[in-house]
Amino acid sequence: MEWPSLHLKADCKECLASDYGNHTENGKNVHVQFNQLLQALAVPPSFTVFRVNTLASCSTEEIKVQLEDEINQQYASRGQHRAVVESHDTLPDVLYVKNSGPHLNLKNSAKAVIVGLQCGMSVLRGSDVFAQGIMGAPADMQSGDLVSVYADIEGACKKGLKDDFEGQKHFVGNGIARISRHSLFKSETPAKGVGIEMTSPVYVAPSLSDILPSVVFPQNLPSVICSHVLDPEPNDCVLDMCAAPGGKTTHIATLMRDQGLVIAFDKGQNRVERIQSNASKWNLKSVRAFPYDATKSCAIDADGDPFPPFPPEYFDRVLLDAPCSGLGQRPSVFNKMSARELSSYPPLQRKLLAQAVHLLKVGGVLVYSTCTVTHGENERQVEWLLREYPCVKLAKQDPHLGGTGAHFPDSQLSEENLKLLQRFDPGDLDPLSARTVTNDCIGFFIAKFVKTESVR
The missing domain is CATH 3.40.50.150 (Vaccinia Virus protein VP39)
Structure with a gap:
């Protein structure tokens, strides 16, 4: 799977490119640097950062241990490798963990779920798929099914789609459905909570949903x-x-x-x-x-x-x-x-x-x-x-x-x-x-x- 660069509208890209210019600065060709920028913006950072509550009753070292335990409980439940939480060498209130990826050899499931673009980008930074972000799902999807998740690149998928999506999409990983298609689109009350638990995302990072909220702030x-x-x-x-x-x-x-x-x-x-x-x-x-x-x-x-x-x-x-x-x-x-x-x-x-x-x-x-x-x-x-x-x-x-x-x-x-x-x-x-x-x-x-x- 080839990873894309950031796609901009032609007039916006032209404006940004002219802003950068086309010259050499600090030994680098700025045009080359602009193309590197578009490539880098399409992938998530390699690290997830947490700011520590330095007014908390426990020390930063104690919070570090708590955070590592919390992340590794997440990872263990999904069969992912253990993570190590590090302290920043300059900022005393910063902890971080190295993410992994891209994992480009994941086997795709026959059941494809389409999610909104923003939802798909959140998955690449460690999020599960919440029910509100699901645009389309197979007619026979049940809770517990293995599914592959794709981001709708151009926002072309209509809510409730059950057929194959023919628009431009990007694979962001595999997961376990935690809700059926019927509950998603046929229920009288809007579906809430985790719709798909991402067990094998293209990029592995901690899920930040409600993680030690009184002592750390993801930032x-x-x-x-x-x-x-x-x-x-x-x-x-x-x-x-x-x-x-x-x-x-x-x-x-x-x-x-x-x-x-x-x-x-x-x-x-x-x-x-x-x-x-x-x-x-x-x-x-x-x-x-x-x-x-x-x-x-x-x-x-x-x-x-x-x-x-x-x-x-x-x-x-x-x-x-x-x-x-x-x-x-x-x-x-x-x-x-x-x-x-x-x-x-x-x-x-x-x-x-x-x-x-x-x-x-x-x-x-x-x-x-x-x-x-x-x-x-x-x-x-x-x-x-x-x-x-x-x-x-x-x-x-x-x-x-x-x-x-x-x-x-x-x-x-x-x-x-x-x-x-x-x-x-x-x-x-x-x-x-x-x-x-x-x-x-x-x-x-x-x-x-x-x-x-x-x-x-």
Whole structure:
């Protein structure tokens, strides 16, 4: 079985390719690096990362033992090899396990189940198939049947399909059906829970569903680094502007020893409830989450009570993990985004950055991050902010475990400034690169600023 590269719409691919340019940088042909990027984005990272609750009553070493036992109970029930949980050599609150795959010689079952694309990509990172994600199943499928699972690449499968699916599909592994076709599609109440237990996935990784929720939080490594770069201190007043599902919010509160105030915004009530739920699991009292439009978060006449909007220079630190194109997420084998949609993100990000600068105290820290690899949403935004707001300056990041900022056509950023940026680019992973938990992760970007004077 040949593994695909990420497929983009032609106009989006052309836009992204021109963004990368066609030149040599640090001894690498950027066109070759772009093709490597598309290949890397189609496969999951080689590691699953967990952030530890350092406020828990048990030690990190005790949590490490618990986590390894939990994962190996999963693996044993599925006939998979034992896993070893490792401690990160730089980040004391990070544990990780190496995944395995691709296992390309699995024997396909005669019974094929079609799942949605997002569901299929989740399977490649260790998830079982939940009933809601199943689009089609054989007419005679019963609970206990061995089935092969395929992701519907283009979203062409109609819910309830029982015949062979003729659209583009991608094999993600074998599993045991835990629900019958009748219960899936004929029951009066919607089917819930695990529909297929993945016993032989193409990529073996821990299932993250409800795994030690009071002491670990599954999180991509660059997202963990992001909160460390912000470096919040006890009794700070911190704003997380686009916070759901709350991974960085809870990390910030934990780094503050749950002393101070962490304000978290997101637009939808359901998303805010996820933030509140995750804070509750770790018994964090310093988090206050609001359903609020972060582009309207600063108001001159606000009274300063801990409810939005807020007056200028209210926060010691601001984290803006901005809405973005998500073109760093892995795995992704098909993306329907158009060039027009791709171009819609930078204007929104600039509105949010402007609000963040106004809300930040003089001497305060702003961290801007995205989970995408485009220069327009990353380095170009840094260039814009430094030009439009001379009151902020780039600052050194600690820890700095990723690469530096990337050159792009017509860039005005100096080499010194590029070195202050932190970029995790899967395109840097050529076939001969050694995979580590630090370099084999999602695409991500981090910039850190310090406000040196009030906005004029």
